[in-house]
Each structure stands twice: as C-alpha cells, then as structure tokens.
Amino acid sequence: MVAFTKGHGTGNDFVIIADPDGQIDLTVEQVAVLCDRNFGIGADGILRVVRSSAIDAGAVALAEEPDAEWFMDYRNADGSIAEMCGNGIRVFAHYLLRSGLAALEPGSTLPIGTRAGVRDVTRSETGYQVDLGRWRLSGDDPLVNVEGLAVTRPGLGIDVGNPHVVVALASDQELATLELQRSPVLEPALPAGANVEFVVPGEPLVRDGIGHVRMRVFERGVGETQSCGTGVAATALAVRYWAGEQAPDNWRVEVPGGTLGVRMFAAEDGEHVALSGPAQLVFRGEIDLV
Incomplete structure (x- = not known):
C-alpha cells in the first residue's frame, strides 16, 4: 500500500x-x-x-x-x-x-x-x-488547428521552463465553442509537443493598471484541464507582447477553475515571470x- x-x-x-x-x-x-x-x-x-x-x-x-x-x-x-x-x-x-x-x-x-x-x-x-x-519567446510559432474553429489560427511560442503555444481568439463565443477533447494540431509539429492556450482579452483589457484575460488550455500528456499555471503565465506574456510597450506587468488570468495572478519583473539574468x-x-x- x-x-x-x-x-x-x-x-x-x-x-x-x-x-x-x-x-x-x-x-x-x-x-x-x-x-x-x-x-x-x-x-x-x-x-x-x-x-x-x-x-x-x-x-x-x-x-x-x-x-x-x-x-x-x-x-x-x-x-x-x-x-x-x-x-x-x-x-x-x-x-x-x-x-x-x-x-x-x-x-x-x-x-x-x-x-x-x-x-x-x-x-x-x-x-x-x-x-x-x-522566460523567452521560443521562436516556435506554428499554425494551430482545433475543432470548433473553422479557420486555422497563428500561435505564439513561449517558453517558461516548459513549451507553450498561445492562440488569440476574438470572442468569448469562440472560446466557449472550442472542442478540446482531442489535441490541437500544430503545423509544423513541435518535437517535444507543447501546451496550447486559447485566450480572449478582457473588455477593457486593462483595468486599474492590471491586465485581464480569459483562457482555456490543452495540456500535453493530459488534455483540457481546469487550469495550467505555466500556461497562465505564458498567456499573460503573450498578450502583453501583442499589446505593446504600454501594456502592464501585472495580470489577472481567468481559467475555468478560478483566477490566477501573473507579474513580470526585472532580475539580474533578465526578466522573470511570477505566478500567484x-x-x-x-x-x-x-x-x-x-
């Protein structure tokens, strides 16, 4: 036992x-x-x-x-x-x-x-x-094909100790209609695979200096989960990257299982990302x- x-x-x-x-x-x-x-x-x-x-x-x-x-x-x-x-x-x-x-x-x-x-x-x-x-941009930016979306979407590769591909969606409806029973298809495929996050920005994106987004995730070796901590961090990093230099360093990411905080900060070896x-x-x- x-x-x-x-x-x-x-x-x-x-x-x-x-x-x-x-x-x-x-x-x-x-x-x-x-x-x-x-x-x-x-x-x-x-x-x-x-x-x-x-x-x-x-x-x-x-x-x-x-x-x-x-x-x-x-x-x-x-x-x-x-x-x-x-x-x-x-x-x-x-x-x-x-x-x-x-x-x-x-x-x-x-x-x-x-x-x-x-x-x-x-x-x-x-x-x-x-x-x-x-963290770093991995340079792996595959196209992502997933059931529930009629059109293949571009993904942004982010490494936070493990590999992620983040995909931007246009609406909560698109997020809700995703079918994540099967793994999204990455083109080209990544040798080690990746967790794939699908994200919708909040409206407004920034409130009181904090960014707000919602996401769902398919974890390699698992399937869809209620939450993915490193995926939450990768999602916030991706949205900040897309939003540009004026985007905040503090984020709240809503997942099916709750809400997590992400903070980016300078360190001696480069910018770090923290999850709370x-x-x-x-x-x-x-x-x-x-």
Missing part, C-alpha cells in the same frame, strides 16, 4: 506521493492508472515528493541552490515527464508545509528543485507565489500500486 494525498490549484488536480528517500519507482503505467478518473484516484498529474539528493535530476538543482532540499518529480496523467508545473509547485509547497517537511515564514523563500531548474516559492495574499524564472494563486489539499488515502 502507498499513502497519497489529493490536492489542487484552481482545479488543476494532483496525486501527491511522499517518497523522501527515492524508494518508489513509478512506471508510466502506474502513473496513468493512478490518474485515471474512472479506474484510479483521478488527477491531471502526479507530484512525487523526493529529496533532491535522492534523485538523479536533483543533482542539478543542488548545484544551482544547495538549500533546495526537495525536488518536485512531476508526471503528466499519461505518465510522461514534464519539466515544470506552475499550479503543481504551489500544491507541492503547501504539502511540504502542512506535512512539516519544510517551513516558510512570511518574507522568506522556499527553493524547490524541478527539471526546469530551482523555483522559489513565497507566501502571497492568495496563497503562494512562485518565481517561474526567466491558491493551493488546497483535499483528502488522504492509501492505494495498491499494481
């Missing part, structure tokens, strides 16, 4: 498995079964809580930040490995604090290792804020790993 905790961030839900010493080797098939909403617990992904010193990928994190004791070993619902998860890392941090595995005093920072590098988590008014690090929002633990249990 393996103990687990179920948690979510704005409806983006995860099965959390504590494995401090790296003794549990989850297979692709086991992850897929655990995440299955009919035959397993049901989730968008798995968060394995493991010490950075107990996982090969953690060596890079410790070299970057020796205080990054914990590593977020994140798997998509289909068992594939993902570099980063913006909602997941808030839930991961919340689990560490609630379980007594880490402490985070007001004004302090909790560094967490990920395959995209070390990410710093702090407390915020809405729960937690994570510095997603330096809630994290909740829902229930605990035990399950056989077949």
